[in-house]
Amino acid sequence: MENFTPVSATLGGMLIGLSAVLLMGLHGRIAGISGLFSGTVFAGTGDRLWRLFFVVGLVGAPLIYLIATNHMPAFDLQAGWPIVVAGGLLVGFGTRLGSGCTSGHGVCGLSRLSARSLVAVIIFMGAGMATVTAVRLLTGGTPS
Amino acid sequence: MIRNLSALVAGIVFGLGLVISQMVNPAKVIAFLDIAGNWDPSLAFVMGGAVIVTFIGYRLVWSMKKPLLGETFQLPQKREIDAKIAIGAVLFGMGWGLVGLCPGPAIAALTFGGGKAVGFIAAMAIGMLAFELGSKALSRNRG
Numbered sequence: 001m002e003n004f005t006p007v008s009a010t011l012g013g014m015l016i017g018l019s020a021v022l023l024m025g026l027h028g029r030i031a032g033i034s035g036l037f038s039g040t041v042f043a044g045t046g047d048r049l050w051r052l053f054f055v056v057g058l059v060g061a062p063l064i065y066l067i068a069t070n071h072m073p074a075f076d077l078q079a080g081w082p083i084v085v086a087g088g089l090l091v092g093f094g095t096r097l098g099s100g101c102t103s104g105h106g107v108c109g110l111s112r113l114s115a116r117s118l119v120a121v122i123i124f125m126g127a128g129m130a131t132v133t134a135v136r137l138l139t140g141g142t143p144s
Numbered sequence: 145m146i147r148n149l150s151a152l153v154a155g156i157v158f159g160l161g162l163v164i165s166q167m168v169n170p171a172k173v174i175a176f177l178d179i180a181g182n183w184d185p186s187l188a189f190v191m192g193g194a195v196i197v198t199f200i201g202y203r204l205v206w207s208m209k210k211p212l213l214g215e216t217f218q219l220p221q222k223r224e225i226d227a228k229i230a231i232g233a234v235l236f237g238m239g240w241g242l243v244g245l246c247p248g249p250a251i252a253a254l255t256f257g258g259g260k261a262v263g264f265i266a267a268m269a270i271g272m273l274a275f276e277l278g279s280k281a282l283s284r285n286r287g
Contacts, residue, residue, distance in 0.1 A: 003172070003175060003182075003184045003186075004184050004185060004186055005166065005184075005186050006185075006186065006189045008164055008165060008166065008186075009165045009166070009186040009187070009189035009190045009193070010189045010190070010192065010193040011164055011165070011193065012160075012161045012162065012163070012164035012165025012166070012167065012190055012193070013161065013165055013189060013190035013191060013192060013193025013194040013195075013197075014161070014193040014194065014196070014197045015157055015158070015160055015161030015164060015165075016157075016158055016161035016162065016165070016190070016193075016194040016197075017161075017193060017194040017195065017196065017197025017198040017201065018157055018161075018197055018201070019154045019155070019157040019158035019161060020158075020194070020197075020198045020201070020202075021197065021198055021201030021202065021204075021205060022150070022153070022154040022157065023151070023154045024201070024202055024205050024206075024211065024217065025201070025204075025205035025208070025211060025212060026147075026150045026151075026154070026211055026212050026213045026214070027147065027150070027151065027211055027213055027214045028210065028211035028214035028215070028216055028217040028218050029211075029214070029218055030218070030219065030220065031154070031158065033158075033246075033247040033248040033251065034247040034272075037247055037251060037268075037269075037272075038272045038276075041269055041272070042272065042273065042276055049148055050147050050148050050151040051151070053148040053149070053151040053152040053155065054151040054152065054154055054155035054158075055155060055251060056152060056155060057151070057152040057153065057154065057155020057156040057157075057158070057159060058155040058156075058158055058159040058162075058248065058251050058252050059155075059159070059251060059252065059254050059255055060155075060156060060159070060255070061155070061156045061157075061158070061159020061160045061162070061163060061252055062159065062163050062168065062252055062253070062255050062256050063255055064156060064159075064160065065160060065163045065164075066256075072256055073163045073166070073168050073169065073253075073256060074166065074169045074171075074172075075168065075169055075170070075253055075256060075257045075258070075261070076169055076170060076171035076172075077170045077171070077243065077244065077245075077257070077260050077261075078170075078171065078174075079170075079242060079243050079244070079260075081260070081263065083242050083243060084243055084260050084263050084264050084267070085263060085264075085267045086239070086242060086267075087238075087239040087240070087242040087243030087245070087264065087267070088239065088243070088245075088250075088263065088264040088265065088266065088267025088268040088270075088271060089239070089267045089268070089270060089271040089274075090235045090236065090238050090239025090242070090271065091236055091239035091240060091243075091245070091246060091247065091250075091264075091268050091271065092239075092267065092268035092269060092270060092271020092272040092273075092274075092275070093232075093235055093271035093272065093274055093275050094231075094232045094233065094234070094235030094236030094237070094238070094239060094271070095232065095236050095246075095247060095272070096232070096271075096272050096275035096276070097228055097229075097231060097232030097235065097275055098228065098229045098230075098231070098232020098233040098235070098236055099220070099222065099228075099229060099232065101236060101246050101247050101248070102240075102246045102247075102248065103158075103246075103247070103248050105233075106191055106194075106195075107191070107194045107195060107198055108198060109220075110191075110195050110199075111195050111198035111199040111202050112202065112219065114220070115223075115225065116220075116222060116223060116224070116225050116229060119225050119229065119230070119233075120229055120232075120233045121233075123230055123233035123234055123237065124233040124234070124236050124237035124240065125177075125237065126237065127233065127234045127235075127236070127237025127238050127240075127241065128177040128237040128238070128240045128241035129177045129178075129179050129241065130237075130241070131177070131237065131238045131240075131241025131242055132174055132177040132178045132179075132181075132241045133178070133179070133180050135241070135242070136178065136180060136181060
């Protein structure tokens with residue numbers, strides 16, 4: 001547990017929660033990123049512009065952080081290209097089939113006490129843990 | 145315009161939360177999912193902080209008649225726990241575990257994550273498109 005960062009994790013989580021509350025209080029919408037992104041790219045309705053602005057804010061936030069702190073956020077991605085592409089396909093297809101991701105089911109769904117979202121969270125966390133464990137066993141068990 | 149600008153602010157706040165909690169770093173997420181390794185429970189604290197604020201905040205804003213800039217609170221109506229949500233969550237969890245990225249952090253990482261962050265988003269969009277086309281084809285066959 002040498003890399004455990006409970007304070008910054010809780011503070012960052014509270015900002016994510018604040019964003020979800022802003023989106024509900026102002027727009028009456030769930031802050032589910034897979035749905036917002038999909039709606040920005042694929043939805044053929046006039047309702048996509050505010051979603052696009054949310055996504056632009058999400059993309060711009062690390063730049064604001066960089067200007068404010070002079071630190072680039074860390075980004076350590078060990079997976080090779082075939083795994084990156086396979087992971088992206090699975091995440092894209094899976095979040096649409098399962099109606100949400102870590103934000104929609106995790107943050108917003110659990111806060112609404114939705115049993116459906118709780119089941120989704122337990123399943124995707126379990127599948128994620130099983131996948132990381134399987135990769136560890138297949139690649140010889142060296143910690144990443 | 146105020147609708148769009150407020151959505152932009154909400155996106156910035158969300159993204160800053162992801163950066164400050166380090167959830168934009170795939171290695172940090174994998175360290176949470178790696179329960180058999182050098183486990184880092186930070187992600188549970190991100191979830192905890194987010195859910196506490198959202199749980200309280202949702203109840204405060206739901207005491208209003210309607211959202212400040214909208215007509216109604218649009219909440220998911222589906223209740224059933226079916227095969228679609230279970231299989232979708234399994235597939236999503238596998239992709240999340242393979243790379244260490246879910247949609248929010250992946251989008252936020254576009255500006256600093258290099259080619260692989262861009263490649264992940266492109267593959268994610270193709271996965272979403274495959275679902276859209278697949279469900280359209282299914283509903284055509286049934287109709």
